[in-house]
Amino acid sequence: MPELPEVEVTRLSFADRIQGALVLGVRLGKPLRWPLSCKDSRLIGQRVLGVRRRGKYLLIDLSEGLLLIHLGMSGALRFEADLGEPKLHDHFDLVTSHGTLRLHDPRRFGAVVFSESEQGQMAQKLLSNLGVEPLEGSFEIDVFHKALRSKKASIKQILLSGQLVVGVGNIYASEALFLSGIRPTTRGAALSKPRVAKLHASIVQVLTRALEVGGSSLRDFSNAKGESGYFQLETFVYDREKEPCRVCLTPIKMMRQGQRSTFYCPQCQKR
Template sequence: MPELPEVEVTRRSFAAAISGARIASVWVGKPLRWPLGCAPESLVGRQVLGVRRRGKYLLLDLDQGMLLMHLGMSGSLVFASTLAQRGMHDHFELQTSQGSLRLHDPRRFGAVVYAEHEQDEPAHKLLGHWGMEPLDDAFTLAAFTAGLKASRAPIKQVLLAGRLVVGVGNIYASEALFLSGIRPTTVAQSLGPKRVQRLHTAIVQVLSLAVEKGGSTLRNFSSADGSAGHFQTGAHVYAREGLPCHTCASLVQMVRQGQRSSFFCPSCQQE
């Protein structure tokens, strides 16, 4: 699933190119996770003012209203002056005066939803429960500490839930926990101040590096200009079960937490 780095990389790959464009036509294919919420033709003539990100959502601000885009489990966006003929897994296309933006989503768990503004019911329902943005100044150590102290859940589960901090997906949570020396099964509220500070720093470090590396291409992710991500090639523990830790040579282990695999070094990471 595309996480914060992949969504941010996607945003950066087409935001400048589409800014200021006028919508010429809107095509909607097979139903996605949620309906568009307006007649496609009602968007024609509106101007794209810019592209923002909130958690794993892309927000296309229009001169009237906004479009919220989610890439689901396997979706990706393509933006170009001309696009190839639509395929069976293409489900939404926005043709503008500056190029076309197309959503390709084989599993159709993605979505494009129209809202009048961020406090409108569709937008509030989708965005209202998200926690702090880890790459913003609002992600303070004090707020992070308070959130962890209020939770008895395993730290990995807290990071994945997104209610305290958004976008720390499976690969990035595993890597941040390794850098901070914390096992994924450790109870969140048991972490002391020094460990919380290390984890806070590691989250920012890992996500920033992931954006710099173009995200992670584990299966089929690519940005809107077709570029693949390379963060996964330098992972310390993620997907390295049975291989030696780069730091201490202990064999990396894997444990199932919920429906997700958590990777850790039994020597470098402690409860």
């Protein structure tokens, strides 16, 4: 589910409500991708200072450290005063004076990790190799173009890797490449500056639009208030194999790149 828009929508749906809360307890369900890496009791009594996002990670700042939360493929957070008893696939609760933050994650590719600081070992391992934030000024056409010049991988895989720019996953990579008229198999180094500029604009456009409509809820994504997103209703190519292109009516094609599905219009994205 969760690419940048879904993670950011999640953040916006509970950051204000949890800010200032006192941590009262922790409940762990089945193991997630990594262990919490501290004793549960370590978190108790800490104050929630705020919630930030870096790429697809949520950073819950605490008075003496931070929690890194990743939603993996199937994770969703809820934050409410009373969530009742945990159900199947509810694998983490952070009980606070303002309510309980609960991670529901059937596939358990998600993670909740404590780190003493952002410079801590685990935090560094997870965050230090991330590219720039696409919706901030640090995402610059010129830098993006220069970095692409040395990449011989396909542009789709470069986007998915998060090396240059973070937050673009399988849905939004396909969508951004459609909007910029670029074939997903095109090598990064083969893209001219004007085409990179178009791609840059398309990434910003598609992520911004997805944010506006609450992200994509393909199966079960919802924000921390339990509300769904609607971007899946307006995709041009993602999950539309054999359906007519919304621009030229040519049937959308699906292909495999690095074990992931890629969708594109063979007419609108010729090279």
